[in-house]
Amino acid sequence: MMQVMTELTPHDIASLPKALLHDHLDGGLRVSTILELSDEIGHALPTTDPDELAAWFVAGANTKDLLQYLATFEHTLAVMQTAEHCARVAHEAAVDLATDGVAYAEVRFAPELHDGGELALDDVVEAVQDGFRSGMSAAAESGQPIVVNTIICAMRQADRSVEIAELAARWRARDARIVSFDLAGPETGFPPTDHLDAVEIARRGHLHLTLHASEPPGLELIDQALQCGAERIGHGVRLYDDIAGDVATANPSTGEGVELGPLARYILERQVHLEMAPSCHVHVGAVPEFGAHPIVHWHRLGFNVGVNTDNRLMSGVSVGSEMALLAEHFDMSRGEMQAMTVAAIDAGFGDWHERQRVITEIVEPAYAAG
Numbered sequence: 001m002m003q004v005m006t007e008l009t010p011h012d013i014a015s016l017p018k019a020l021l022h023d024h025l026d027g028g029l030r031v032s033t034i035l036e037l038s039d040e041i042g043h044a045l046p047t048t049d050p051d052e053l054a055a056w057f058v059a060g061a062n063t064k065d066l067l068q069y070l071a072t073f074e075h076t077l078a079v080m081q082t083a084e085h086c087a088r089v090a091h092e093a094a095v096d097l098a099t100d101g102v103a104y105a106e107v108r109f110a111p112e113l114h115d116g117g118e119l120a121l122d123d124v125v126e127a128v129q130d131g132f133r134s135g136m137s138a139a140a141e142s143g144q145p146i147v148v149n150t151i152i153c154a155m156r157q158a159d160r161s162v163e164i165a166e167l168a169a170r171w172r173a174r175d176a177r178i179v180s181f182d183l184a185g186p187e188t189g190f191p192p193t194d195h196l197d198a199v200e201i202a203r204r205g206h207l208h209l210t211l212h213a214s215e216p217p218g219l220e221l222i223d224q225a226l227q228c229g230a231e232r233i234g235h236g237v238r239l240y241d242d243i244a245g246d247v248a249t250a251n252p253s254t255g256e257g258v259e260l261g262p263l264a265r266y267i268l269e270r271q272v273h274l275e276m277a278p279s280c281h282v283h284v285g286a287v288p289e290f291g292a293h294p295i296v297h298w299h300r301l302g303f304n305v306g307v308n309t310d311n312r313l314m315s316g317v318s319v320g321s322e323m324a325l326l327a328e329h330f331d332m333s334r335g336e337m338q339a340m341t342v343a344a345i346d347a348g349f350g351d352w353h354e355r356q357r358v359i360t361e362i363v364e365p366a367y368a369a370g
């Protein structure tokens with residue numbers, strides 16, 4: 001497809017349909033909701049000033065260290081320990097994403113982090129699914145329809161992955177909006193190969209598979225994710241270790257100017273989708289600064305990439321704000337934003353007919369209209 005290199009205006013970025021495949025439910029709460037629910041349950045926060053609290057999350061995340069980044073979740077998880085609270089957060093996530101212009105989303109969460117010590121895992125999943133569905137209805141009623149599907153994560157550092165995969169497979173059989181299994185949490189020292197039984201259960205349950213691979217040893221973790229059968233890679237940004245040369249000056253038509261190692265070559269050939277979250281990659285220290293992020297260059301070289309938030313609260317981002325930064329730093333065009341949006345929806349795990357409808361009835365007409 002010929003891409004029309006039309007300039008992307010802030011109005012375009014805000015209003016044009018977008019997609020999101022990598023977003024954590026416990027990383028995207030509204031500050032007002034954290035304040036309200038903390039007060040209700042008596043949980044102490046670092047501050048009760050809304051602006052200061054929002055800034056605290058971003059400062060805590062922006063430490064160039066994944067483990068410190070993950071520590072900020074203590075306060076979001078604290079207010080997501082009942083079915084009612086989980087449903088509320090899921091409802092608000094669907095509404096907030098729709099408001100951001102996201103037309104197709106897959107949101108992930110780890111049920112084992114929300115059982116409040118006594119809630120059945122099935123009740124946690126049911127609450128989140130109810131919340132997403134009511135959020136989708138509310139968004140549609142307000143004229144901003146969104147599709148939200150769910151990815152169920154097990155935590156890598158814990159020992160419940162088999163139980164979680166069984167839970168996910170059970171739900172997959174009764175709810176088509178449960179689409180995938182994932183392994184989240186700290187990656188270094190916790191490779192996916194520690195959880196082969198869980199992965200096998202998920203695959204036998206016809207769940208799709210995406211696996212986080214963003215930390216060192218970068219190439220090894222990406223490689224292991226593929227060997228486990230991952231159809232998409234969570235982040236995959238350290239694939240840069242397998243790409244020699246300057247991607248910014250390479251010839252996008254021929255690939256001249258860069259030399260791909262075997263893993264990068266395979267990922268390009270197979271068009272394995274990389275769920276990239278540029279600001280998050282800066283925050284955890286995988287990329288030194290936003291302007292050094294490879295995502296747009298990789299897209300131009302033919303890699304199958306999409307723009308994601310990972311954690312909207314901790315990184316202080318939305319899909320729209322990430323798109324705006326990409327336009328500013330890399331002259332990303334309207335056509336390129338459309339292409340990455342369609343690539344993400346194509347790489348989605350949800351109902352195929354529904355995804356095609358989102359592309360042909362929502363995305364294409366909106367981008368054609370400008």
Ligand SMILES: [Zn+2]
Nearest residue numbers: 024212234310
């Ligand atoms: Zn993630």
